[in-house]
Amino acid sequence: MKLLWPWLALFYGYLCETATAPSQIGNLLDPIAPETLYPVLAEVGDQLYTQGCLKPFMSVGGTLLVAMDGTDSFSSEKISCPCCTQQTLKNGQTLYRHTVVTPVIVAPGQSRVVPLPPEFVRVQDGVDKQDCELAAAKRWLTTWGAHYAPRGITVLGDDLYCHQPFCEAVRAQHLDFLFVCKPDSHALLYEWLDDFTRTGEVQTLEKSRWNGKQRLTERYRYLNQVPLRNSDDALMVNWCEVTILNAKQEVVYRNAWATSHTLDEHNVIDMVAAGRARWKIENENNNVLKNHGYHFEHNFAHGKQHLSNFLATLNLLAFLAHTALEWLDEAYRAVRHAAPSRRTFFEQFRTLLQFMPFDNWQHLMRFMLYGENLIPRKT
Numbered sequence: 001m002k003l004l005w006p007w008l009a010l011f012y013g014y015l016c017e018t019a020t021a022p023s024q025i026g027n028l029l030d031p032i033a034p035e036t037l038y039p040v041l042a043e044v045g046d047q048l049y050t051q052g053c054l055k056p057f058m059s060v061g062g063t064l065l066v067a068m069d070g071t072d073s074f075s076s077e078k079i080s081c082p083c084c085t086q087q088t089l090k091n092g093q094t095l096y097r098h099t100v101v102t103p104v105i106v107a108p109g110q111s112r113v114v115p116l117p118p119e120f121v122r123v124q125d126g127v128d129k130q131d132c133e134l135a136a137a138k139r140w141l142t143t144w145g146a147h148y149a150p151r152g153i154t155v156l157g158d159d160l161y162c163h164q165p166f167c168e169a170v171r172a173q174h175l176d177f178l179f180v181c182k183p184d185s186h187a188l189l190y191e192w193l194d195d196f197t198r199t200g201e202v203q204t205l206e207k208s209r210w211n212g213k214q215r216l217t218e219r220y221r222y223l224n225q226v227p228l229r230n231s232d233d234a235l236m237v238n239w240c241e242v243t244i245l246n247a248k249q250e251v252v253y254r255n256a257w258a259t260s261h262t263l264d265e266h267n268v269i270d271m272v273a274a275g276r277a278r279w280k281i282e283n284e285n286n287n288v289l290k291n292h293g294y295h296f297e298h299n300f301a302h303g304k305q306h307l308s309n310f311l312a313t314l315n316l317l318a319f320l321a322h323t324a325l326e327w328l329d330e331a332y333r334a335v336r337h338a339a340p341s342r343r344t345f346f347e348q349f350r351t352l353l354q355f356m357p358f359d360n361w362q363h364l365m366r367f368m369l370y371g372e373n374l375i376p377r378k379t
């Protein structure tokens with residue numbers, strides 16, 4: 001983990017700077033494209049895979065689940081830079097944004113997620129159609145698909161991703177997909193499902209479980225080989241659905257997915273669990289980045305070139321570094337668990353680095369664990 005320390009030091013050093021005016025460190029970082037950091041993010045994830053940390057994340061078909069979603073790292077009606085995309089609001093004002101697709105490895109039952117290299121929505125000169133989340137996700141597949149394909153990957157996404165061009169882009173990289181599939185955006189597919197339901201060809205499965213408060217009934221339906229769209233060249237996909245009813249037989253949850261995995265009675269329950277794990281990109285990734293000490297949407301500095309996107313990527317790298325350290329560094333894990341919250345840990349970490357010199361990472365961790373008897377002293 002020695003590679004991570006300089007980046008962590010740089011990141012936290014920058015957080016200690018003012019975020020309200022241009023600083024020298026901002027001027028130095030502004031020309032650096034965020035892509036400079038992508039190989040570092042990839043390498044950390046690769047090391048976690050190589051050292052077996054991701055074995056508990058293996059899911060349907062022996063694959064890793066990579067959830068994709070777009071989120072804002074910055075938005076303002078007043079501050080902008082040449083890298084901002086623009087959106088005209090209903091009040092006529094212009095909203096300036098930095099949007100990024102943040103792929104993360106998730107798994108049912110796992111509280112951690114593993115960020116992968118991101119892909120930013122870009123300003124594209126000379127192009128009539130603005131860049132968007134889906135186009136950024138396709139670029140990510142082109143850039144990183146071949147890198148991750150040998151491990152076995154199932155891409156997760158909401159209904160935005162569940163359309164033929166993107167599904168074909170996933171399959172072209174030898175990856176699988178499992179996307180939310182809504183009736184209002186897949187009319188033909190659901191017409192086929194209605195027909196096959198009437199003929200009894202849609203397979204069903206039911207189980208009950210106790211959630212600690214009441215007994216729930218889970219009803220699964222699935223069908224293989226239905227067309228994703230209304231065209232002669234329609235991609236044939238496999239469909240599954242879960243409906244959860246409470247003790248009063250009231251529907252408390254319903255969702256459906258389209259997938260490239262063949263479905264049967266042995267894997268449909270696990271497939272649904274994998275599909276529902278997509279929410280971890282919101283809860284364990286985006287929410288943590290924005291509300292639990294990383295301040296992902298905070299304008300640390302905007303710059304004139306790449307600064308905002310570079311700092312957002314550095315933020316993702318810090319989050320990944322902390323995740324890796326919890327797996328691989330026993331002292332760090334003890335320090336984190338001793339802190340009341342992630343935010344408290346960051347405050348202690350920054351304060352110590354501002355006022356005290358430490359010989360190395362291990363020295364800092366020992367001091368945070370055992371206290372003042374390890375204060376560095378001049379000889």
